Amino acid sequence: MSRAKLARTLREPKELVERGLARSADLAAIETIATRYAIAVTPNIAALIDPNDPLDPIARQFIPTPAELEIKPGERADPIGDDAHSPVPGIVHRYPDRVLFKLVHVCAVYCRFCFRREMVGPGKDSALSDEAYRAALDYIRARTEIWEVILTGGDPLMLSPRRLADIMADLAAVEHVRIIRLHTRVPVADPARISPEMIAALRIDGATPWIALHANHAREFSHDARAAIARLVDAGIPMVSQSVLLAGVNDNPAALEELMRTFVECRVKPYYLHHGDLAPGTGHLRTTIAKGQELMRGLRGRVSGLCQPEYMLDLPGGAGKSPIGPGYLSPQESLAGSGEGTAETRYRVTDYCGDVHLYPPQS
Numbered sequence: 001m002s003r004a005k006l007a008r009t010l011r012e013p014k015e016l017v018e019r020g021l022a023r024s025a026d027l028a029a030i031e032t033i034a035t036r037y038a039i040a041v042t043p044n045i046a047a048l049i050d051p052n053d054p055l056d057p058i059a060r061q062f063i064p065t066p067a068e069l070e071i072k073p074g075e076r077a078d079p080i081g082d083d084a085h086s087p088v089p090g091i092v093h094r095y096p097d098r099v100l101f102k103l104v105h106v107c108a109v110y111c112r113f114c115f116r117r118e119m120v121g122p123g124k125d126s127a128l129s130d131e132a133y134r135a136a137l138d139y140i141r142a143r144t145e146i147w148e149v150i151l152t153g154g155d156p157l158m159l160s161p162r163r164l165a166d167i168m169a170d171l172a173a174v175e176h177v178r179i180i181r182l183h184t185r186v187p188v189a190d191p192a193r194i195s196p197e198m199i200a201a202l203r204i205d206g207a208t209p210w211i212a213l214h215a216n217h218a219r220e221f222s223h224d225a226r227a228a229i230a231r232l233v234d235a236g237i238p239m240v241s242q243s244v245l246l247a248g249v250n251d252n253p254a255a256l257e258e259l260m261r262t263f264v265e266c267r268v269k270p271y272y273l274h275h276g277d278l279a280p281g282t283g284h285l286r287t288t289i290a291k292g293q294e295l296m297r298g299l300r301g302r303v304s305g306l307c308q309p310e311y312m313l314d315l316p317g318g319a320g321k322s323p324i325g326p327g328y329l330s331p332q333e334s335l336a337g338s339g340e341g342t343a344e345t346r347y348r349v350t351d352y353c354g355d356v357h358l359y360p361p362q363s
């Protein structure tokens, strides 16, 4: 394989087979998948995959398999209901104090479980038109309750530093926009993009940038990825994590623990662990909610509070995100009342070992 070939992002099913990342027996199925959903595996990500391991947790996230052709009941093109809350193109306004601003529809890599898989990829509209961009900005300017703008997509760090700097400046010039959060996979998927110019574009006067880094397995944190994250944090940009609970990737106690510890070691605060969304053809990567709760309970028992994300479900239809536990507190009617004919409500509190304690109501 030539050096030039090794240094390119893989986008064609044939290339995945040639590199030993997909089975030739799966080629026809992967070609069918590629007509609908984008494929991209950067050199950084390809280098992390062990082609001899059929269960490789990195491959599972990025290399299509025939299982994607199977659509499960309940799966849908817009699993979290973005469309129901989009007042103008590019904006999703679901909660009062914040909006999503979807600037681009391309990503460095295409995740096989992506909840926006119908919208992202080179074949889709690649960016907002100038006119749509101005209309989206006008929408934000006109609503003083918008405190936070979340740049997502697609991946906003696929923009050139110059374009990103202009967008950051436009948003920071809106007096009520105080926080600009960027959701990205670039620091792990293509760390070289985190250049001095990109960092300069992110550091603006007038608003505070935050980065939410999407990663799902500790092995994504290569030497180069850790260095890219360090450049961001050293520049004073606070970072939080976003992960998706994925069958065969991080749905076991050791993998989840190592992932969360790695975030913290890289100075990225664990924030959300998302339950897998009902995106078409992603059933083989979802777990049950019961399993997710069990994993979260185990994490609470073993790992520092710094390493605890919140387990979240994005409700289909657009109702928003809800934390889905597990819960540690529930009220219980005490059998022994404090006086004749009375019953006292006590809380049942579960400790980190799973033992239950009764706690008196506060006066």
Ligand code: SF4
Residues within 6 Å of the ligand: 106, 107, 108, 109, 110, 111, 113, 114, 115, 116, 117, 120, 153, 154, 155, 184, 185, 214
């Ligand atoms: S980087 Fe994000 S938007 Fe892009 S394919 Fe992955 S999950 Fe979807």
